[in-house]
Each structure stands twice: as structure tokens, then as C-alpha cells.
Amino acid sequence: GYTGVLDRLLAGLGxxxxxxxxxxxxxxxxxxxxxxxxxxxxxxxxxxxxAAWLSWCAASRLPAPVLPASAERRREHLNATRAIPRxxxxxxxxxxDLPLREKTLWRxxxxxxxxxxxxxxxxxxxxxxxxxxxxxxxxxGDTEWICWGSGTAHLLPRLIRGRxxxxxxxxxxxxxxxxxxxxxxxxxxxxxxxxGYDRARILFTRHTRVDLHQLRHSAATHLGEQGIPLQLIMxxxxxRNPRTAMRYVRPGAEAVAEITALLDLHADExxxxxxL
Numbered sequence: 666g667y668t669g670v671l672d673r674l675l676a677g678l679g680x681x682x683x684x685x686x687x688x689x690x691x692x693x694x695x696x697x698x699x700x701x702x703x704x705x706x707x708x709x710x711x712x713x714x715x716a717a718w719l720s721w722c723a724a725s726r727l728p729a730p731v732l733p734a735s736a737e738r739r740r741e742h743l744n745a746t747r748a749i750p751r752x753x754x755x756x757x758x759x760x761x762d763l764p765l766r767e768k769t770l771w772r773x774x775x776x777x778x779x780x781x782x783x784x785x786x787x788x789x790x791x792x793x794x795x796x797x798x799x800x801x802x803x804x805x806g807d808t809e810w811i812c813w814g815s816g817t818a819h820l821l822p823r824l825i826r827g828r829x830x831x832x833x834x835x836x837x838x839x840x841x842x843x844x845x846x847x848x849x850x851x852x853x854x855x856x857x858x859x860x861g862y863d864r865a866r867i868l869f870t871r872h873t874r875v876d877l878h879q880l881r882h883s884a885a886t887h888l889g890e891q892g893i894p895l896q897l898i899m900x901x902x903x904x905r906n907p908r909t910a911m912r913y914v915r916p917g918a919e920a921v922a923e924i925t926a927l928l929d930l931h932a933d934e935x936x937x938x939x940x941l
Contacts, residue, residue, distance in 0.1 A: 666863045670714040673699060685728035693736035705739040712736060747879050748886035750919055757873050758816070766860070767868060769820040770834055771880060777811040778884035778902045780804075781877050782862055784811070787833045788849075789825050794818070809903050828852060832859035882913050889914035 677695045678687055692715065700711045715732070722729035749757075758772050773784055783801040791799045798812045813821075825833060831852035840846060840858045850859040869877040881902065888898050895907060895914060904910035 667714050670711050687730055689730040689733045693733050696736050705741045709738050747882045749879050749883040769824045773813055773817045774880040775884050776813040776817050778881050779811045828854045834860040836860050885913040890920045
């Protein structure tokens with residue numbers, strides 16, 4: 666995804682131009698052209714990739730422009746309906762027409778409540794199949810553990826059967842010579858590359874009409890609906906800030922409907938009349 670953003674930027678700027686000749690205003694104009702009409706989250710993700718690249722250039726003592734205030738991050742509006750109902754998740758994870766890779770990935774994302782990028786970065790030698798856990802590198806760079814349940818434990822051995830090393834989740838075909846990834850992202854047995862986040866996201870949306878990150882959001886919400894304390898939910902999702910975790914631990918529509926029934930005065934009156 667990062668490379669794709671920079672490739673589009675390069676096509677718009679011109680591949681032969683020195684970076685020192687590119688102004689921040691020109692970059693901002695091109696960003697607006699490419700992603701200005703997209704959702705705030707899309708704008709922020711692509712703008713963040715460009716900003717990270719410019720920061721790397723500056724740290725490497727390369728002459729790099731600075732993005733102006735017109736290209737700042739945009740506010741993302743909170744969607745209180747992002748949690749997928751449990752029956753819908755169950756239907757999605759038990760579909761018979763799903764490939765084994767998607768079935769394993771989606772179930773693992775839900776049962777671990779991990780970020781998709783963390784799970785996609787797993788290698789076979791990271792997996793502790795007996796303990797049902799694996800170490801991952803968190804956003805802050807720390808090494809932490811994710812744990813999965815019986816559904817993932819049943820599918821994982823089938824997915825990696827015959828392979829001893831390389832990425833757990835592989836793309837459908839071998840990469841072409843122009844897009845050959847690093848050795849750590851290639852399976853030594855099949856020559857296929859690690860499955861990328863963008864491809865995984867597109868496939869999930871195609872099958873379910875919702876976003877891949879909603880599996881993590883839904884896992885945290887469903888734990889909260891079952892009365893699990895916030896501290897344990899934070900340990901599961903590995904959030905450090907309670908205020909950040911509270912954004913995910915919001916009761917879904919089913920939980921709200923259930924407690925609403927407790928306020929139903931007509932039900933109490935009907936019960937009283939029946940008893941009389």
C-alpha cells in the first residue's frame with residue numbers, strides 16, 4: 666500500500682524530476698487531485714504515507730519539501746455502528762464457498778482482536794500452535810503476544826501443511842520480476858509472496874460489504890457486551906490508553922435493544938394484568 670501511494674505520486678510529479686525542485690504546495694495540490702474527494706480515513710492514510718516518505722528523506726539529509734497546512738490530516742467521524750453483529754460474523758466465518766486462506770485469516774483476526782497488518786506479518790516459525798499464540802511487533806515497536814481460539818487452531822495446520830518457513834498467509838500467485846519482494850516476504854517452498862493488506866481488505870469487503878478492521882472492533886465490542894472488564898479488553902486488544910479503548914468498546918445495537926426491553930412499561934403493565 667505504501668509503495669502504491671508513492672508510485673501514484675511519482676506518476677503525477679514526473680519520474681525524472683529532482684526532489685529538490687518539487688514544492689510543498691505542488692505536493693499538496695497533487696494529493697488533493699488524487700485523494701481530496703475520498704473519505705477522511707482514505708485521505709489520512711495516503712497523506713500519512715507521503716508524510717512518512719518526506720520525513721525519511723529529511724532524516725537522510727535529502728532536500729525534501731514540507732507539506733503545507735492545506736494538506737493536514739482531516740477529522741474522521743466516529744461511526745457507532747462499526748461492530749458487526751455476532752450472527753453476521755458467524756455466517757461470514759462459516760461460509761462453505763470461502764477459500765481456506767480467507768477463512769483462517771478472518772477467524773484469526775476476530776479471535777485475536779489483532780490489527781490486520783500484525784497478523785499478515787506473521788511467519789510460520791512465529792506460531793506456537795500448541796499454546797495457540799504468536800509474538801507480534803506492535804505499532805510502537807514492542808514485542809507482544811496475540812492468542813487465538815479453537816476455530817483458528819483447527820484451521821491453521823491445514824493452511825500451512827507442507828510448509829516449514831515463510832509467511833503464514835500467501836498471495837494467490839508468484840510475484841513478477843518487477844515486483845519481487847524481500848526474501849523474508851517469500852515462501853521458500855512455493856515462491857509466492859506474503860499476502861498484502863490491500864488485497865486482504867478488498868477480498869473481505871467483496872465478500873461481506875464491510876471493512877476488514879471491523880473484525881477487531883467487533884471482537885472488542887462483543888467482549889464488552891459480555892461484561893468483560895475494560896482492563897482485560899485492553900490486554901486483549903493491546904490498547905494502552907483507556908480513552909482509546911473506550912472508542913472500540915461500545916455496546917452494539919443488539920445490546921442496546923436488550924437493555925431497552927428493561928424500560929418497557931407496557932410489558933410490566935401486561936404482566937400485572939395477567940397476574941390479576
